[in-house]
Each structure stands twice: as structure tokens, then as C-alpha cells.
Amino acid sequence: MSNQQKTVRVEPATMPAGGWGSVDDVKNALTGQNVVLKDTRLLLKQNKPDGYACVSCAWAKPADPHPFEFCSSGAKATAWETTTKAIGPDFFDRHTLTELEGWSDHALEDHGRLTAPLRYDPASDKYRPVEWEVAFAEIGAHLRACDRKQVVFYASGRASLETSYMYQLLARMYGNNNLPDSSNMCHESTSVGLQKTIGVGVGTVGLNDFKHTDCILFFGQNVGVNSPRMLHQLQEARGRDVPIITFNPLRERGLVSFTNPQSPLEMLTGHETVISTQYHQIRPGGDTAAIMGMCKVIFALDDVARESGAQRVIDVAFIQEHTHGFDAFERAVRACGWDAIEREAGLPRAALEQAAEVYCKAGAAMGVYGMGLTQHRNGVQNVTMLVNLLLLRGNIGKPGAGICPVRGHSNVQGQRTVGITEKPELAPLDQLKEQYGFEPPRDEGLTTVDACEAILKHELQAFIGLGGNFLRAVPETRLMEAAWRALPLTVQVATKLNRNHVIHGKAAYLLPCLGRIEIDRQRSGAQAVTVEDSTSCMHGSRGMAEPVAATLLSEPAIVAGIAKATLDPNPRVDWDAWVADYGKVRDAMGVTFPEIFHDFNERMWTPGGFRKPLAAAERIWKTPSGKAEFTTPDELPGNPDMDGGAGVLRLFTIRSDGQFNTTIYSNDDRFRGVHGSRMVLFMSEADMARHGLRQGDVVALRTNSDDGVERRVDGLQIVPYDVPPGCIAGYYPECNPLIPLWHHAKESKVPAAKSIDVLLERAAAVAAP
Numbered sequence: 001m002s003n004q005q006k007t008v009r010v011e012p013a014t015m016p017a018g019g020w021g022s023v024d025d026v027k028n029a030l031t032g033q034n035v036v037l038k039d040t041r042l043l044l045k046q047n048k049p050d051g052y053a054c055v056s057c058a059w060a061k062p063a064d065p066h067p068f069e070f071c072s073s074g075a076k077a078t079a080w081e082t083t084t085k086a087i088g089p090d091f092f093d094r095h096t097l098t099e100l101e102g103w104s105d106h107a108l109e110d111h112g113r114l115t116a117p118l119r120y121d122p123a124s125d126k127y128r129p130v131e132w133e134v135a136f137a138e139i140g141a142h143l144r145a146c147d148r149k150q151v152v153f154y155a156s157g158r159a160s161l162e163t164s165y166m167y168q169l170l171a172r173m174y175g176n177n178n179l180p181d182s183s184n185m186c187h188e189s190t191s192v193g194l195q196k197t198i199g200v201g202v203g204t205v206g207l208n209d210f211k212h213t214d215c216i217l218f219f220g221q222n223v224g225v226n227s228p229r230m231l232h233q234l235q236e237a238r239g240r241d242v243p244i245i246t247f248n249p250l251r252e253r254g255l256v257s258f259t260n261p262q263s264p265l266e267m268l269t270g271h272e273t274v275i276s277t278q279y280h281q282i283r284p285g286g287d288t289a290a291i292m293g294m295c296k297v298i299f300a301l302d303d304v305a306r307e308s309g310a311q312r313v314i315d316v317a318f319i320q321e322h323t324h325g326f327d328a329f330e331r332a333v334r335a336c337g338w339d340a341i342e343r344e345a346g347l348p349r350a351a352l353e354q355a356a357e358v359y360c361k362a363g364a365a366m367g368v369y370g371m372g373l374t375q376h377r378n379g380v381q382n383v384t385m386l387v388n389l390l391l392l393r394g395n396i397g398k399p400g401a402g403i404c405p406v407r408g409h410s411n412v413q414g415q416r417t418v419g420i421t422e423k424p425e426l427a428p429l430d431q432l433k434e435q436y437g438f439e440p441p442r443d444e445g446l447t448t449v450d451a452c453e454a455i456l457k458h459e460l461q462a463f464i465g466l467g468g469n470f471l472r473a474v475p476e477t478r479l480m481e482a483a484w485r486a487l488p489l490t491v492q493v494a495t496k497l498n499r500n501h502v503i504h505g506k507a508a509y510l511l512p513c514l515g516r517i518e519i520d521r522q523r524s525g526a527q528a529v530t531v532e533d534s535t536s537c538m539h540g541s542r543g544m545a546e547p548v549a550a551t552l553l554s555e556p557a558i559v560a561g562i563a564k565a566t567l568d569p570n571p572r573v574d575w576d577a578w579v580a581d582y583g584k585v586r587d588a589m590g591v592t593f594p595e596i597f598h599d600f601n602e603r604m605w606t607p608g609g610f611r612k613p614l615a616a617a618e619r620i621w622k623t624p625s626g627k628a629e630f631t632t633p634d635e636l637p638g639n640p641d642m643d644g645g646a647g648v649l650r651l652f653t654i655r656s657d658g659q660f661n662t663t664i665y666s667n668d669d670r671f672r673g674v675h676g677s678r679m680v681l682f683m684s685e686a687d688m689a690r691h692g693l694r695q696g697d698v699v700a701l702r703t704n705s706d707d708g709v710e711r712r713v714d715g716l717q718i719v720p721y722d723v724p725p726g727c728i729a730g731y732y733p734e735c736n737p738l739i740p741l742w743h744h745a746k747e748s749k750v751p752a753a754k755s756i757d758v759l760l761e762r763a764a765a766v767a768a769p
Contacts, residue, residue: 008680008717010695013253013673042078042517042544046070047229049607053531053541055081055158055516056660058407059227060207060535063608071228076665080496081515082545085112087497089129092118096125100502105472105733106664109496114512115549120504127510132553132561135509140565142489142507143462148175150461152451155181155420156468157409160516160529160541162585163555164411165592166578167466168419168427170563173438173570177427177445179420182412182661184448185473188748189374190405191416193383197629199622200614201426202413204402205366206535207608210237212400215362217355218246218276219287219386220372220754221406224254224671225657227534230406235273243362245355246276248372249284249652249724250682253671278355283346283724284652285376285638285755290345290352291385292636295333297356298392313360318394322619325630329388332632344636346724364400365393371408372652375754376638379745384631391628397619407534408661414532417596417612418589422447431592436572448474449749452741455483462489463505464562466555469662471500475739475751479709493558498662514554519543522554523580530586530604537609538600556582641743642757648704649687652754653732662733674719682721682729691760693718698763701730703738703756711738714763728758 045051047061047069054070056077061069070078091111097120100108117135118127130138143151153171155164171179183191191201198204210233223230231254234244246255255276282290302313319326338349345352359365367390373382387396387403395401407413419427422445429440446454452474454460463470471477471484481503484490490505495515501508514520520527520543528542553561560575578585586600596612603610615621621628639650655661656669656678668675672682681699688694697718703711713735723729732753743752 008677008696008719009675010719011673011675013671042082043068043070043075045544046074046078049605051542052517052544053410053539054078055410057227057229058157058410058413058532058534059229060533060537061539061609062207066232069229073225073228073660077660078517080109080663080665081517083112084548085110086115086548087111087113089116089118092126092128097127097502097504098125100497101499104664105499105662106667108498108502109663111497113495113548114497114510116551117512118510120508122506130509135511136561136565139489139491139509139562143174143566146461146489149178150454150459151176152178152180152446152460152463153466154448154451154463154468154470155179155415155466157182157407157412157415158467158516159415159555160411160531161414161418161538161589162529162582163466163559164415164420165418165585165589166556166559166563169432169436169573170559170567172427172429172432172440173436173563173567173573176441177422177424177443178451179422179445180448180451181415181420182409182468182473183416184749185751186371186408187374187405187412188447189379189383189745189750192748193380194387194403194405196623197384197387197631198396198403198616199620199628200616201416202536202614203404203534204396204614204617205368205404206537206611207233209366209400209402213237213242213364213366214400215359215365216242216244217359217365217367217389218244218248218255219367219369220248221368221370222248222252222254222655223406224252225655226370226408227406228254231275234275238273238275243277243358244275245278245280245358247280247282247287247290249281249727250654250729251279251281251722255279278358280347280351280355281722281724283344283638284650284727285378286345286347287373287376287382288344288378288385288633288638289341289636290347291389292333292336292633293338293341293345293347293349293352294356294359295389295392296336296338296341297353298360299330299333301357301360314392315394319391322397322621322628323391323630324625324627325632328632329630336636340636344638360393364398365390365395366400366402366404368404368406370406372754374745374748375750375752377640377743377746377752377755378635378638379750379752380747381633385633387628388630391630396628397617402617405534411531413534413536414530414538417532418593422450428592435588435591436570438570447749449741449744449751452476452480455480455487456741458483458486460487463487463491465490465492465500466559467493469498469500471503472498472662472733472736475736475743475753476711476741477737478711491562493555511558512552513558514543514547514552516541517543517545518547519545520554522582527554527582528604529582530600532612533609535611536614537611538604539609540604554579556585639752639755639757642704642755644757645704647759648757649760650727651701651735651738651756651758652727652729653735654729656731672719672721677717678731678734679715679717680719680730681716682719682723684723684725685720686725687723687728688718688720695720700761700763701735701738701758702761703740704759705740707740707742709740711740713737
């Protein structure tokens with residue numbers, strides 16, 4: 001159970017995404033969590049209009065779903081939540097929290113669902129049972145005694161729209177906008193970059209656009225692991241001979257080939273669909289440079305067309321009518337030299353010319369991306385550069401075209417929609433004031449990075465966590481874990497035990513909640529909730545499994561319990577009525593956000609969801625200029641504040657097939673052929689030879705920084721892999737201790753986990769397993 005060194009088994013990984021490997025994953029997930037046969041039928045209702053929304057990724061739920069509208073990752077998430085394994089109070093009779101700190105992430109969660117509210121007992125170093133009402137009363141007393149500006153209300157990305165709306169209201173009625181969420185760690189670069197360029201902080205692509213696109217550009221998104229159901233749209237596009245051009249440091253299996261598990265013929269014959277028609281293994285952080293190179297080719301092709309009298313390559317009419325800043329952008333592109341582009345992108349000019357030429361032949365193209373674009377020092381710039389590329393050919397606001405950020409957690413985008421944001425200008429504060437008769441705070445709240453800085457300075461008095469594994473997900477792990485123990489109060493709402501629970505504040509409460517898949521019975525009957533997917537569509541979700549324990553409360557009930565114990569009574573907010581009937585919460589959301597949530601209760605079961613208004617998709621630009629903005633990049637380097645140097649390697653963190661965010665389902669990664677441990681380092685054979693290393697050698701990494709803080713990860717075993725020269729890859733969150741807190745995207749403060757300069761040290765030998 002501990003994090004001791006384990007021997008790694010490495011084998012060739014040549015299987016496609018999907019296929020029999022996916023089927024085996026589903027079987028192993030169900031049997032590993034003791035999910036009984038009758039409960040496997042739940043999977044038939046996953047992502048269906050009359051079923052429940054997957055608790056894993058946020059990919060779109062179609063109106064006409066496949067018979068099995070779930071992937072292996074979604075099946076793992078369902079098994080993880082509906083497991084029959086459970087942690088009762090007697091578990092903590094046997095284990096101290098100091099002991100549990102030595103357990104792996106997988107071992108902690110694999111022990112099953114939490115079933116009773118718990119309070120930390122410092123005398124025994126254990127969690128002890130506490131009555132719900134006592135827990136709420138004590139938490140409320142703590143919070144009333146705190147400085148209102150020194151309390152954080154963090155939200156992971158799984159809580160429903162109803163819970164999230166109640167949570168943001170609790171925070172603002174309490175007195176602050178300290179509402180960081182998991183967006184701060186992944187797609188905040190999207191929210192900032194898209195808002196300033198096209199006037200909305202989310203993507204413009206819908207599922208139907210995949211049926212009409214002529215070209216897909218893919219940047220830094222591992223579809224086979226993070227959103228496998230998207231492979232159906234990609235396969236259908238490839239069936240129409242649509243080119244898919246991928247820019248990613250690793251050759252990910254899901255972007256190489258796919259065997260559809262829903263096709264008996266493909267399963268029997270082993271047929272594979274080639275997904276990427278071009279695959280460019282870009283240097284981590286080289287996205288701005290690569291896109292700059294493609295734009296340079298587009299201008300050169302346009303020059304030729306203009307001189308010959310042929311049809312222009314750039315969409316002149318669109319640019320003149322709908323954009324601002326084009327001339328400055330054109331000057332910057334023409335002035336940029338190919339030597340710098342090739343060096344920073346890690347790609348030859350010919351590769352970028354090949355990509356740009358295909359893109360220019362497409363009548364409608366879309367840009368799809370993930371955290372490989374956002375988690376860099378210049379993450380916001382990467383996003384705005386992709387917008388530039390699309391604007392050049394009018395590829396926003398028409399069928400088959402647009403920008404498509406692929407979100408992670410199942411409702412992370414929806415939480416922002418209903419007001420979970422630290423930015424007061426993005427919340428409907430005037431409407432909340434009128435609706436609920438209080439004065440909302442108007443000052444800027446704390447982002448995730450800001451909250452970490454406050455914790456390190458001992459300037460935070462309480463941390464309330466609505467789900468998630470905050471301490472494991474953030475950078476600067478060693479310093480953060482030490483400072484976390486000095487927090488006066490930590491409160492965690494959770495379904496399973498994780499590291500953020502065993503490392504705790506001085507006063508600590510662990511509040512177990514119902515999962516989304518479980519039946520949520522309240523006074524008015526069984527309740528349903530709603531979520532928003534990556535394409536801005538809202539969906540109803542109805543729990544269908546019996547709760548693992550009768551002692552659990554729903555997330556709305558827990559938020560209401562804390563609110564009633566903490567806030568002065570407000571005659572306009574009936575927390576008990578909201579808990580009794582979530583439809584009343586949705587009615588209140590319709591008053592706060594009438595443009596989005598009018599008639600919410602009537603529309604929530606619309607097949608395929610109903611979409612919130614997206615002005616940019618209609619070519620209405622809610623920017624200061626009233627037009628879509630071309631932006632000029634400040635610089636090409638993707639890692640400008642780490643200077644490199646002799647012996648320095650660029651590390652980028654990755655997820656495995658056996659995990660979703662910080663949840664570790666297993667220590668295996670079938671897509672990369674690694675089994676038995678996550679303490680590995682992927683390295684090219686050329687770099688291994690340069691450093692005198694062989695497969696299985698054990699090394700340590702330390703961050704190449706001069707700020708006086710030693711950041712180090714030991715016990716990493718070398719695995720040869722196809723990685724760009726001078727670069728290495730390691731798993732998140734195991735490599736998070738190497739990320740300085742200050743190493744974040746300049747405008748969005750997203751931790752720059754995809755480009756960290758590190759130095760490598762040899763270890764003496766492999767420890768015994």
C-alpha cells in the first residue's frame with residue numbers, strides 16, 4: 001500500500017484505442033470493485049437522455065446515443081462510485097492518519113466509499129464519527145469566528161449545477177469571492193484567452209459540427225484516455241475522409257488508431273481506423289511557434305494566389321467584417337523567422353507547410369485542444385494563437401468550424417456557468433443582490449494559486465472543499481503539505497478517502513456524500529440534478545443505484561447544512577425547501593440567469609441537452625471592439641522563465657490509462673505498456689544513451705530553478721519511449737512536487753505542468769519490490 005519502489009514491467013503497446021483492451025478494462029473495473037451483475041446494467045443508462053450523466057469526463061451526450069454510450073474510463077468511474085466496498089468508522093480504529101499518509105493514492109481510494117461523517121481527533125491521530133448536526137454546528141462556529149476574507153470555498157468539477165449554485169451563494173453570502181475550482185488548474189487559460197478574443201470563455205463547436213467539418217486540428221489532448229467517447233466522432237469524420245492533423249509530443253494510441261467496441265465486425269476482424277492523417281511530435285511548449293509557422297505558410301500561399309489572380313487563401317471578407325487587429329498580427333507573422341519557429345516548435349518547416357496546406361484546402365475546420373495547450377507559461381497565448389489560425393480562414397461561426405476546448409471533469413464548465421468564479425465581473429452580483437437581498441462582495445477572490453500562496457504564508461483560516469483532491473492536484477507539493485497542517489480548519493465533502501483527507505488541518509471534518517449515480521431521496525421524492533458538457537449543453541441526470549449507506553447526505557444537503565449553521569437567517573433563501581425539492585433550486589437559477597436557465601425544469605430532459613447561448617457561434621463578438629480579436633504573440637518560447645542549459649531536460653506531465661485526474665484506478669497503463677508502478681520516466685533512446693541510462697535504471701529529478709527551494713522526486717524508473725529529443729514525460733500527480741507555484745500561465749495562473757526544466761540524477765540501484 002505504500003509508495004515504495006516497485007519493479008516495472010514494460011511491454012510493447014501497439015493495440016488501438018477501444019477494441020478488446022477496452023472490454024477487458026470494463027470487466028476488470030466491475031469485478032475489481034465487487035460490482036454485482038445487476039448493477040452492471042447501470043452502464044446501459046450512462047449518458048442516456050433518461051439516465052445519468054457520467055461522473056468522469058465532460059464530453060457531449062448525443063441525442064441519439066449508441067447502445068453503449070460509455071467508454072472504459074466511464075465504466076471505471078461508475079464502478080468506482082457504485083462499489084460495494086465501504087469504509088466504516090471501524091476502519092479508523094485500525095489505522096492512524098500518519099500511517100495512511102504512507103499509502104498510495106490507489107490504495108486509499110480502493111478501500112471504498114466513506115459512509116459516516118468524521119471529525120479528526122488529535123489525541124489518537126484518527127478520524128472519529130460525529131453526528132451530522134454536531135459537525136455542521138461546529139463547522140459553522142469555526143467559520144463565524146474567521147476573517148471572512150481568509151476562507152476558501154474550493155470546488156472540484158463533479159458537483160451538479162444545483163449544488164454549485166447553492167455553493168457560490170453560500171460563499172458570497174458569507175462574504176467573499178474565494179471560489180477557486182479545478183478550472184484554475186486546467187482550462188482557465190481557455191476562459192481568459194477565448195473571452196478576450198471571441199467574447200465567450202468556452203468553445204463554439206457542437207456535436208453536429210463534427211458531421212460537417214472538412215478538417216480537424218488536434219493540439220495536446222489525449223482522447224483515448226481523457227475523453228474516449230469522442231473517438232466515435234473522430235471515426236465518423238475519418239469515414240468521410242476528413243484529415244485529422246495532430247500536434248502532440250507523444251504518439252498517443254487514441255490519436256493513432258481506433259477499433260470501435262460497438263462494432264461486432266471491427267471486434268471480430270480487428271479492423272482499425274487510422275485517426276491522425278498527420279502526426280507532428282511537437283516540443284512541449286512549442287505550440288505558439290508551430291501555429292506561427294502555419295500562419296506564415298498561409299500568408300505565403302495567399303501571396304501566390306493574389307499574384308496569380310486566384311481565389312484568396314485568407315478569408316478577406318470575414319476578416320474585414322468580423323475581426324480587429326489583423327494588420328498587426330500579419331506584420332508579426334511575416335517578421336518571424338523560420339529558424340526561431342523550427343527551434344521552438346521542434347518541427348521542421350516542411351512539416352508545418354504540410355499541415356498548413358491541408359488546412360487551407362478545407363472549407364470548414366475546427367481546432368480541438370486540451371491541457372497540452374493550456375498548462376504552459378504562455379498557455380493563454382497558445383489559445384489565442386489557435387484563435388488567430390481559425391480566424392484567418394473564417395473558421396468560427398459556421399457549420400463544421402470552430403474552437404473546441406475539451407474539458408476534463410464532468411461539470412467543471414457548468415460550475416463556472418452558475419457563478420463559481422473568483423472574478424466578480426463574471427458573476428451576476430447585481431442580480432444576486434436583488435434576488436436575495438444582500439450585498440455581494442465586489443473584490444477579486446482567490447484563484448487556486450492565490451489560495452496556495454495564502455496557505456504557505458499562513459494567511460488562510462479555513463478551507464472548504466466540495467470534492468476533489470486539492471492538495472494532491474496542486475504544485476509545490478512538499479511545501480504545501482507542510483503548510484496545510486497549520487490550517488485552523490479543513491472541511492472536505494467526498495465520496496472516497498484520498499490524500500487530502502489524511503493530511504489535514506488542525507480541526508478537520510470529512511463529510512461523505514451521495515454519488516451522482518445513487519438515488520437521492522428527499523422529502524418531495526427522488527431527485528434529479530443537471531450538468532453542462534464540453535459543448536455547453538445542459539443535461540438532466542437521475543440517480544439509479546441504491547446508496548452505499550443510509551447515513552450519507554446529498555451534496556445540496558451538506559451545502560445547506562453548512563450554510564444554515566454559518567449564515568444569519570435570510571427570509572429569501574429557504575435552504576430546507578431547496579434540499580427537499582431541487583426543482584426549486586432550478587427555478588431560482590432561472591431567475592438569476594434567465595437567458596440560460598429559463599424554463600429549466602421543463603427543458604432539462606431534452607435529448608442531447610439544451611445549449612446555452614453562445615454569441616461567438618453566431619458571429620456576435622462580445623469584445624470591447626465588438627469584433628473577434630487577432631492578437632500578436634509576445635514571444636515564441638514556451639518556457640520563457642526557465643532558461644535551460646547544459647544537461648537540462650524539459651519534463652511534461654501526463655495521465656495514464658489507469659487514472660482520471662487524481663483518481664488512480666490502477667498502477668497500469670495499457671496504452672504505454674507499463675504495468676505495476678506509476679513511478680516511471682519516459683525517455684527517448686537517444687537521450688538515454690546520452691545520459692548513459694538503460695531501461696529500469698532508477699533516477700531522481702530536481703527542478704532547475706534558483707529560488708532557494710529544492711524540488712525533487714526520487715525513485716523514477718527509466719522507460720524507453722518515443723519522446724521528442726531533450727524532453728521527458730512523467731505521471732501527474734506524482735511529478736507535481738517539481739512544479740514551482742510561481743511556474744504558471746501568465747494571465748490565467750494555470751500551473752505550467754506541461755513544461756518544467758529539470759535535472760536528472762542517477763540512483764545507486766533498484767530497491768527490492
